[in-house]
Amino acid sequence: MAERSTAAVDVADNSDETSLTAEADQVTADGVASNRERDTDSDEVQESTRADGSGKTSPPELHSGHKLARRYRLEECVTRLDGFSSWRAVDEKLRRAVGVHILPADHSRARSVLAAARSSALLGDPRFVQVLDAVEENDLVYVVHEWLPDATELTTLLAAGPLEPYDAYQMVSQVSSAMAAAHREGLAHLRLNPTAVLRASTGQWRIRGLAVNAALRGISSDTPQRTDTEAIGALLYAALTQRWPYESDAYGLSGLPKDIGLIAPDQVRAGVHRGLSELSMRALVNDGATASRHESPCTTPEELVKAIGEMPRIRPPEPAFAAPPEYQRTTYQQGSYGRHTPHPGVTQPVQAPPPPLQSRTGKALKWAVSALLIAALGLGSWQLADALMDQGRKNEEPNPTQSDGGNDKSPKKPASGKPVAIKGAHDYDPFGSDGIENPEDISKLHDSDPSSYWETSYYKSADFGRLKPGVGVILDLGQVQQVGKVTITFLGNTSVELRSAGAEAGSQPTSFDAYSKVAEGSGTTVQLKPDKSLNTRYLLVWLTDLPVQADDGKWRGRVTDIKVTS
Numbered sequence: 238m239a240e241r242s243t244a245a246v247d248v249a250d251n252s253d254e255t256s257l258t259a260e261a262d263q264v265t266a267d268g269v270a271s272n273r274e275r276d277t278d279s280d281e282v283q284e285s286t287r288a289d290g291s292g293k294t295s296p297p298e299l300h301s302g303h304k305l306a307r308r309y310r311l312e313e314c315v316t317r318l319d320g321f322s323s324w325r326a327v328d329e330k331l332r333r334a335v336g337v338h339i340l341p342a343d344h345s346r347a348r349s350v351l352a353a354a355r356s357s358a359l360l361g362d363p364r365f366v367q368v369l370d371a372v373e374e375n376d377l378v379y380v381v382h383e384w385l386p387d388a389t390e391l392t393t394l395l396a397a398g399p400l401e402p403y404d405a406y407q408m409v410s411q412v413s414s415a416m417a418a419a420h421r422e423g424l425a426h427l428r429l430n431p432t433a434v435l436r437a438s439t440g441q442w443r444i445r446g447l448a449v450n451a452a453l454r455g456i457s458s459d460t461p462q463r464t465d466t467e468a469i470g471a472l473l474y475a476a477l478t479q480r481w482p483y484e485s486d487a488y489g490l491s492g493l494p495k496d497i498g499l500i501a502p503d504q505v506r507a508g509v510h511r512g513l514s515e516l517s518m519r520a521l522v523n524d525g526a527t528a529s530r531h532e533s534p535c536t537t538p539e540e541l542v543k544a545i546g547e548m549p550r551i552r553p554p555e556p557a558f559a560a561p562p563e564y565q566r567t568t569y570q571q572g573s574y575g576r577h578t579p580h581p582g583v584t585q586p587v588q589a590p591p592p593p594l595q596s597r598t599g600k601a602l603k604w605a606v607s608a609l610l611i612a613a614l615g616l617g618s619w620q621l622a623d624a625l626m627d628q629g630r631k632n633e634e635p636n637p638t639q640s641d642g643g644n645d646k647s648p649k650k651p652a653s654g655k656p657v658a659i660k661g662a663h664d665y666d667p668f669g670s671d672g673i674e675n676p677e678d679i680s681k682l683h684d685s686d687p688s689s690y691w692e693t694s695y696y697k698s699a700d701f702g703r704l705k706p707g708v709g710v711i712l713d714l715g716q717v718q719q720v721g722k723v724t725i726t727f728l729g730n731t732s733v734e735l736r737s738a739g740a741e742a743g744s745q746p747t748s749f750d751a752y753s754k755v756a757e758g759s760g761t762t763v764q765l766k767p768d769k770s771l772n773t774r775y776l777l778v779w780l781t782d783l784p785v786q787a788d789d790g791k792w793r794g795r796v797t798d799i800k801v802t803s
Contacts, residue, residue, distance in 0.1 A: 299324075299339065305379055306372065309337055320344050321453055325384060328369075334384040335369060338453060339377060346455050347378045353448035354380040360422055363697055364415035364790045366435070366445035380449060388435035388443065391472065392488050395431060395479055402510040405476040406551040408434070409469060409516065411442040413545060414790060416465050417538035419447060425461035427451035429468035431475060431488045441785050462537040463522075469541060470520025477502040477509050482521055512548050519544060657801040659683045660715035664691075665777065667749045668705035682710060682799050690728060695791035699783050702792075707734075709779035711745065712799065719803045720771045723756075725763045728795035729784030732759040735767070738775035745775050752777040776801070 299322065303311045309326045312334075316323035321340035328335045340347055354371035361367070370381035391408070394400065400408065412434060416426065426433070428450040435443045451457070458464040474482040481490040482499060493500070501518050503509040515532065520541055522534040535541040662682055664674040674693050681689040691710070696702040714720075717740045725733060736752035738745070746752065752775075756765035759782065778799065783792040 304329075305337065305339075305377070306374065309335065309379075309381060311337065319454060320346075321350075326381075328381075334386060336382045336384045338380040338382075338449065340379075340453070342373055342376045342378050344378070346452060347373070349455075350380060350449065350452045351378060353452035356424055357447045357449055360419060360424060360447070361697070362415065362418055362790075363792070364411065364441075364443055365419070365447050366443055368449065382445070382449075385435060385437065385443070387438040391431040391434040391436070391476070394436065395475060396489060399479045399506065399509075400476040401554065402513060403551050403553045405473060405510070405513055406545075407440070408436075408442050408476060409473045409513070409541075410545050410787070411790060412444060412472065413469055413538050413541045415444055416469065417542050418790075420462055420465070420538055424448050425451070425458070426465050426468070427456050427458055427461060428454070429465055429472065431472065431490075434472060439785070466520050466535055466538055466541055467522065469538065470517045470535075473513060473517040474502055474521060477513055477517065478505045480505055482517075510551070513551075516541075516544060516548065654721070655803045657714055657718055657720065657803055659712050659799065659801060661713035662710055662799075665709045665711045666705075667747075669708070674708050679710065682796055685798065687726070687797055690795045690797040692796075693780065693783065693794040695789070695793040696783060697792065699785075699792050701783065707779050707781045708794070709736075709777050710796070710799075712776040712778065712801065713745065714774050714776070714801065717772055717774045720767065720773060720776065720801060722802045723765045723776065723778070724798075724800045724802075725765070725778060725796060726798040727761050727763070727784075728797060729786060730759060730761055731763075731780060731784055731794050732782035733757065733763055733765070734779040734781055735765040736777035736779055737767075737771055737773045738777070740772040740774075742773070742775055752779075754779075757781075 299311060299314075301311055301313065305311070305326075308328060308330050310329055311324045311326050313325040314322055315325055315336075321338060321344070324337045324339065326335050326337045327333070338350070340350065344350075351371050351373060354368045357365070358368035358371065366383045366385065368380060368382050370379075372379055372381075399405075412429075416429070419425070424447060426444065426447050428446060429444070433444060433446050433450065435445060437443060471482050474480070475488075475490055479490060481487045481492045484492045484495050486492045493505075499518075499521060501514050503511060503514040516535075519532055519535045522536065532544075535544055659682075662679050664676045664679055666672050666674045675691060678689075678691045681691050693708050696704070701707065720737075723735055727733075734754050735756040737755050738752055742751070755767040755769075755771055758765055778796075780794045783794045785792055786795065
C-alpha cells in the first residue's frame with residue numbers, strides 16, 4: 238500500500254499502474270531549467286554518480302511526459318545527482334506548476350527524505366517554500382513542493398552586483414526570523430546557500446528546501462543551529478560584497494584571496510554599511526573571527542534576530558525622480574512658422590534693429606503718447622474714487638428688502654472638512670467561522686495614538702488564504718451625517734473599500750449586502766472620497782488585501798487610525 242503524508246494534498250491512487258521506472262526506456266536529455274526558480278547548485282554536477290561503482294542507487298530513469306499518481310506530469314529535469322532527480326512538473330488537478338524530487342524507494346536516504354518532507358509540511362510557515370505532498374508509491378519516493386515562477390534566486394540577483402543596504406537588511410532580517418521559527422520546531426536547513434533563498438515579486442524573501450535538501454544529500458550536523466547561523470552570515474557577506482566569504486569560488490561568486498583569512502565586508506568593498514558588515518562577521522564565527530568591535534558572536538538564529546533588532550533600522554532609499562526634459566519651443570512659438578528653413582551650416586545674416594525715433598517728428602510723437610498715458614491714468618483714478626464713494630453711500634442706506642423674520646430662503650452651503658466624531662466601532666467578519674476579529678483592540682482605531690493599532694487575524698496569503706473575501710470594521714457616527722472623506726492609516730500596504738449602509742438605515746445592518754461600495758483604494762495612508770454626496774450613519778471599512786508584517790512575517794491587516802470628515 239502507498240504511504241502518504243497526512244499534511245499534504247491528497248492525490249489519486251494509481252496502484253493499478255505499472256512502475257514508472259519499468260516504463261521509462263531512456264534517460265532524459267533535459268538540461269537545466271531556464272526558469273529563474275531552478276533547483277540546483279552551481280557547484281553540483283547534474284549526472285548520476287553510479288558509474289564510479291560507489292554503490293549508490295541510480296536515479297529513476299524518467300523522462301518528460303511521465304505522470305505520478307495520475308496527477309503530476311513531469312516537464313523538465315532540473316537536477317540529476319547522487320541517486321535522485323528533481324523536476325519541474327504540472328499538477329493537472331489544480332493546474333499549477335510544482336517541483337518534484339524523485340528517488341527509488343530502496344535508496345539509502347528514502348526514509349529520511351520522507352520524514353524531513355513531512356516535518357517541513359507540518360511547519361506551514363509561509364516564509365518557506367511549502368511541501369505539498371510526500372509519497373512512497375510502488376518503487377518510488379517523491380516529494381512535491383511549491384514552484385515560484387515569479388521568484389528570483391539570490392544567485393541571480395548577485396550576478397548583477399551587491400544588494401543595496403536596505404535590500405540586504407530585509408534579506409537577513411526575514412531569513413533569520415524564519416530560521417529561528419524553524420529551529421523552535423526542531424527543523425534545520427543545513428544547505429542554506431544563495432540558490433535556496435528567493436525574492437518574490439512582492440519583495441518578500443522565501444527559503445526553499447527546509448530539511449529536505451539536506452536529507453536528499455545525506456547532510457547532517459551536530460550543531461545545526463550554528464551551521465544555519467553561519468550560513469546566514471555567508472549570505473549577508475555575499476549580498477554586501479558580491480564575494481563568497483571563503484577561499485573557494487562558489488555559486489557564481491569569487492572567493493576571498495588566499496592566505497588573508499576572513500576580513501570584514503567593509504574592508505573588501507568601499508561603501509558597505511558598517512552595521513551590516515559587523516553583523517555578518519558576528520554570524521561568521523570562523524576560528525574566533527568576529528567583528529572589529531569585538532561584539533559577542535551569534536551562534537543561533539535567535540541570537541541573530543536579537544542582534545538585528547538592536548541595530549538602527551535601515552530605511553528604504555528615497556525614490557529617484559528623473560529631471561523633466563528641457564522645454565522646447567515649437568517653430569510657431571519661435572515666430573519662424575512658414576519661413577524658409579536654412580540649410581545646416583549656413584550662417585544667417587543678422588538684421589540690424591530699426592533706428593530709434595531721433596527726428597523732430599519722432600520726438601513730438603513720443604511726447605504725445607506720454608501725455609495720453611498720463612491723462613488716461615488720471616481719468617481712471619477719478620472714476621475709481623467716484624465708484625468707491627457711491628458704494629460707501631449705498632452701504633449706509635438701510636436695505637428695504639431685508640427681512641427681519643429670518644426667512645431668507647437663499648441656500649447655505651454646509652461647511653466642509655469638519656471632523657465627524659466616531660461614536661462607536663466594532664469588528665465585522667460575516668464570512669468567518671466565529672465572526673470576530675480581535676474585538677478587544679477595536680478602540681485603538683480612533684484613539685489618535687499612532688503607536689497603537691487594531692489588527693486582523695493572520696492568514697496564509699494576502700487574499701485571506703482564499704477563505705473569505707475580506708474582513709472589516711463598522712463605524713457608527715451616532716446619527717445620519719454628511720461624509721466627505723474617510724482617511725485610514727495602515728501598517729503595510731493594504732487594499733480597502735469604503736461601504737455605506739445608506740441614510741435610510743434605522744438600525745445597524747448585519748448583512749454584508751446591505752453595505753454598498755462608495756470608494757476604494759490601497760496604500761499605507763488611504764483617503765476614500767465618495768463620488769457622490771453621501772449621508773449615512775453606518776460606514777463599513779472593508780479590508781480586501783493584506784500585507785506581510787515585518788515583525789512576524791505573516792499576512793495580517795493593521796489599522797492605526799481612522800478619521801471621518803464632512
